[in-house]
Amino acid sequence: MQHQQDYVLRTVEERRVRLVRLWFTDVLGQLKSVAISPVELEAAFSEGVQFDGSAIDGFSRMQESDVLARPDPNSFQLMPTDDGEVTARVFCDIANLDGSPFEGDPRQVLRRNLAAAADAGFEFMCAPEVEFFYFEGAERGTTPVPLDEASYFDLTANDSKGHIRRRTIQRLEATGIPVEYSFHEDAPSQHEIDLRYSDALTMADNVMALRMIVREVAMSEGIYATFMPKPMEGVQGSGMHTHMSLWSADANAFHDPESADGLSDVARSFIAGVLAHANETTAVTNQLVNSYKRLVAGFEAPVNISWAHNDRTALVRVPVPKRNKEARGTRIEYRALDPACNPYLAFSVVLAAGLQGVARGYELGEESVAALHEEAARSHSTGLLPANLSEALDAMESSALVRDTLGEHIFEWFLRNKRAEWAAYRTHVSSFELERYLRTW
Amino acid sequence: MHPLLIWPDPAPPDIVRVLDLAGIAWEALGNHSEAGAGPFSGAIVSAEENPAAAYTAARSLRRGDSPIAPLLLCVRGSELGDLVERSDIFDDFCVVPAHPSELEARVRHLLLRESAGFELPPEIVTYESLELNVETYQASIDGRPLDLTYMEYELLKFLASSPGRVFTRETLLTQVWGYEYYGGARTVDVHIRRLRAKLGEEHAGLIQTVRSVGYRFGESRWGS
Numbered sequence: 132m133q134h135q136q137d138y139v140l141r142t143v144e145e146r147r148v149r150l151v152r153l154w155f156t157d158v159l160g161q162l163k164s165v166a167i168s169p170v171e172l173e174a175a176f177s178e179g180v181q182f183d184g185s186a187i188d189g190f191s192r193m194q195e196s197d198v199l200a201r202p203d204p205n206s207f208q209l210m211p212t213d214d215g216e217v218t219a220r221v222f223c224d225i226a227n228l229d230g231s232p233f234e235g236d237p238r239q240v241l242r243r244n245l246a247a248a249a250d251a252g253f254e255f256m257c258a259p260e261v262e263f264f265y266f267e268g269a270e271r272g273t274t275p276v277p278l279d280e281a282s283y284f285d286l287t288a289n290d291s292k293g294h295i296r297r298r299t300i301q302r303l304e305a306t307g308i309p310v311e312y313s314f315h316e317d318a319p320s321q322h323e324i325d326l327r328y329s330d331a332l333t334m335a336d337n338v339m340a341l342r343m344i345v346r347e348v349a350m351s352e353g354i355y356a357t358f359m360p361k362p363m364e365g366v367q368g369s370g371m372h373t374h375m376s377l378w379s380a381d382a383n384a385f386h387d388p389e390s391a392d393g394l395s396d397v398a399r400s401f402i403a404g405v406l407a408h409a410n411e412t413t414a415v416t417n418q419l420v421n422s423y424k425r426l427v428a429g430f431e432a433p434v435n436i437s438w439a440h441n442d443r444t445a446l447v448r449v450p451v452p453k454r455n456k457e458a459r460g461t462r463i464e465y466r467a468l469d470p471a472c473n474p475y476l477a478f479s480v481v482l483a484a485g486l487q488g489v490a491r492g493y494e495l496g497e498e499s500v501a502a503l504h505e506e507a508a509r510s511h512s513t514g515l516l517p518a519n520l521s522e523a524l525d526a527m528e529s530s531a532l533v534r535d536t537l538g539e540h541i542f543e544w545f546l547r548n549k550r551a552e553w554a555a556y557r558t559h560v561s562s563f564e565l566e567r568y569l570r571t572w
Numbered sequence: 573m574h575p576l577l578i579w580p581d582p583a584p585p586d587i588v589r590v591l592d593l594a595g596i597a598w599e600a601l602g603n604h605s606e607a608g609a610g611p612f613s614g615a616i617v618s619a620e621e622n623p624a625a626a627y628t629a630a631r632s633l634r635r636g637d638s639p640i641a642p643l644l645l646c647v648r649g650s651e652l653g654d655l656v657e658r659s660d661i662f663d664d665f666c667v668v669p670a671h672p673s674e675l676e677a678r679v680r681h682l683l684l685r686e687s688a689g690f691e692l693p694p695e696i697v698t699y700e701s702l703e704l705n706v707e708t709y710q711a712s713i714d715g716r717p718l719d720l721t722y723m724e725y726e727l728l729k730f731l732a733s734s735p736g737r738v739f740t741r742e743t744l745l746t747q748v749w750g751y752e753y754y755g756g757a758r759t760v761d762v763h764i765r766r767l768r769a770k771l772g773e774e775h776a777g778l779i780q781t782v783r784s785v786g787y788r789f790g791e792s793r794w795g796s
Contacts, residue, residue, distance in 0.1 A: 134635050138722040141709045146717065209719035304769035307721060329762050381756040
């Protein structure tokens with residue numbers, strides 16, 4: 132730790148960093164930042180930076196409103212900018228004034244759950260596929276205007292803003308976020324960036340950084356990017372399918388060369404756990420009213436709580452690893468997540484559900500097969516995902532697992548906040564209703 | 573003259589006896605991160621009881637703002653093999669149990685070398701257009717600064733110090749991370765991938781994957 136701090140302080144000096152941004156995340160998953168002068172950094176490492184948390188979503192408490200931001204030197208990164216000004220960012224853990232982890236900090240929640248996994252002998256690795264849309268017009272406005280009519284994997288003049296994606300990827304790579312693939316997605320103006328796997332904490336940090344970098348580059352091109360799950364009716368929404376695996380020492384705990392499909396018992400009961408608690412965790416993995424407009428049949432989004440090797444409508448897919456790469460490549464893909472989630476909390480709840488399956492030896496049911504008819508698919512499913520935010524919140528509220536995973540503070544705050552979002556939505560009279568009913572009734 | 577640092581604390585009695593008889597001042601330190609408390613004229617690290625912890629301590633003493641040199645490592649004969657990949661963490665070693673006169677001679681020799689202007693390993697590591705300044709922790713390629721994290725920097729420094737040599741993931745883990753890092757060998761893969769990303773497309777090939785072995789920096793010494 133000491134050496135890392137030395138390294139960071141030295142780098143700040145040598146590179147003449149003008150500003151250090153302390154990054155952290157509120158409960159809803161919005162990136163927050165406090166900028167400090169480089170001379171304050173050493174004190175920030177040793178004592179933390181005190182600030183009033185009461186205005187941050189999910190940070191408010193009854194008694195004490197001040198908290199400490201403690202920079203994690205491991206996550207220190209210079210941020211290249213176009214104008215040559217050197218700034219740096221460092222992710223922070225939020226602590227109470229007595230130094231104990233602050234219960235409202237999502238990063239601490241993930242840390243706690245990763246520590247629980249480590250106690251059980253596992254390290255949790257993640258690789259998300261982040262989808263998003265580019266739309267015309269950087270100024271305020273609420274009608275999405277796509278940039279192109281291109282489609283999946285298109286590489287033509289139609290993929291008109293391909294250079295924006297390239298610039299974004301260069302920025303990501305220069306920031307230490309390796310990109311596995313990127314391409315034009317199915318819907319007009321929709322793009323996907325697949326990140327190379329890393330430990331879940333680094334990956335959650337990376338998702339936060341990615342959302343910011345994607346937006347910044349778009350803005351500099353006079354357009355904007357959105358991670359809203361379903362910005363346009365009638366085309367695919369944006370998901371964040373996440374590949375996951377557990378590792379035990381140097382071995383992939385999901386792989387068993389002796390079993391017919393290469394899946395270990397750990398993998399099978401992990402999947403069983405994830406499926407058994409899917410209803411309870413969905414409010415966290417899909418936290419917006421709008422998230423549920425993506426989770427509908429016909430748009431390659433999961434609806435059934437089921438698993439499969441090949442059926443892309445299943446909630447959990449087990450991709451077939453490349454030949455001779457089975458030992459490293461065996462993993463599961465959880466397909467419900469959307470890119471508007473709080474990655475720290477979303478990774479936490481899916482991990483906890485899976486680990487509960489492992490700890491209690493849940494039995495995995497039969498896999499579903501790609502079915503043309505919804506009825507057939509449903510026969511291998513243990514139910515449907517919540518149809519809207521309200522149903523998801525009901526399932527979450529009754530879940531001891533999610534309560535334990537998030538901790539009392541975030542659990543209660545999240546439910547209150549999201550119930551309010553649902554209440555506001557319920558009273559909204561939509562254009563759907565006006566178009567259908569106004570003149571008819 | 574500044575005292576010699578001895579690790580661990582309490583100091584091994586055999587070493588203490590030799591130093592006391594020779595009139596060499598010493599100070600035992602168990603927590604090697606406090607070495608900044610110095611200054612010390614050198615260090616003796618004893619790997620007799622706990623070799624793994626001793627290597628970590630020795631490596632740690634070599635890092636930071638004021639690395640300690642010279643460093644004498646005391647090892648059992650059975651542990652000699654450990655030194656093969658660790659030549660960077662000591663200046664001389666002594667097989668224990670050693671005769672007191674050997675230990676004393678080595679200590680005196682070491683300290684003499686120091687006062688005669690003994691130098692730490694070079695401060696700049698270069699390979700083609702890559703340049704690493706060991707003192708300032710800065711790295712650049714084609715004159716463009718590389719924005720590395722601490723572990724990325726340490727990994728690159730280690731690789732670039734032995735161009736052409738193939739390292740297994742396990743070796744890199746113990747050498748660069750320096751302790752039984754929980755993440756295991758794929759931690760190395762993750763960091764290598766990040767390093768390549770930061771070196772940029774043009775230079776990503778500087779670090780090559782040697783199938784089913786590990787990684788190599790720069791050209792193979794056998795020509796490839």
